[in-house]
Amino acid sequence: MKVECRVNGETRIAEGVWEGESLLYMLRERLGLYGSKNACEQGECGSCSVFLDGSLVCSCLVLAGQAEGREVVTVEGLAPTNELHPVQQAFVEAGAVQCGFCTPGLVVATHDLLRRTPNPSEAEIREALAGNVCRCTGYAKVIAAVNLAAERLR
Ligand code: FES
Ligand code: FES
Numbered sequence: 001m002k003v004e005c006r007v008n009g010e011t012r013i014a015e016g017v018w019e020g021e022s023l024l025y026m027l028r029e030r031l032g033l034y035g036s037k038n039a040c041e042q043g044e045c046g047s048c049s050v051f052l053d054g055s056l057v058c059s060c061l062v063l064a065g066q067a068e069g070r071e072v073v074t075v076e077g078l079a080p081t082n083e084l085h086p087v088q089q090a091f092v093e094a095g096a097v098q099c100g101f102c103t104p105g106l107v108v109a110t111h112d113l114l115r116r117t118p119n120p121s122e123a124e125i126r127e128a129l130a131g132n133v134c135r136c137t138g139y140a141k142v143i144a145a146v147n148l149a150a151e152r153l154r
Pocket of ligand 2: 096097098099100101102103133134135136137
C-alpha cells in the first residue's frame with residue numbers, strides 16, 4: 001500500500017508498505033531517515049521516539065498505515081539542516097553522548113518534556129525519560145544535559 005504523510009514539514013509518500021509494517025521501518029527503510037534507531041522493536045527502549053501529530057510515540061509500535069494523512073516529526077526535523085537544536089547541543093556539551101545509539105530518542109523525549117515543563121525537577125526528568133534506555137552513560141550526564149538545555153531554552 002501507499003502511505004502519504006507530512007514528515008518534518010514535507011509531504012512524503014512511501015510506496016510498497018505492507019500491512020504490518022511499523023512507522024519506524026517506513027521512516028528508516030523507505031524514507032531514508034535513519035535518525036530514529038531500531039534497538040528493541042518492542043516499545044521498551046525509546047530509541048525510535050518520534051512525534052506523531054505532536055504526541056511522543058515509539059515509532060516501532062505505530063503501524064506505518066496509521067501515519068496516513070498525519071504529521072510526523074523525527075529527530076532530523078527538530079533543528080534546521082546542519083544546525084543543532086539546543087537540546088542536541090546540550091547533550092554534546094554535557095558529555096551525554098557515548099555510543100550515541102539512545103541519543104536521538106533521548107533528544108526527542110527531552111524536547112517533549114521541556115515544551116511541557118520548562119523547569120523540570122530531577123524527579124520529573126527521570127520520570128519523563130523513564131522509557132528511554134541508555135546502556136552507556138549511567139544517566140547522570142543525560143540529566144545534566146536536560147538541565148543545561150532547560151536553562152538555555154527558558
Ligand atoms: S525500538 Fe522502539 S522502543 Fe525500542
Ligand atoms: S550512549 Fe550508548 S546507549 Fe546511550
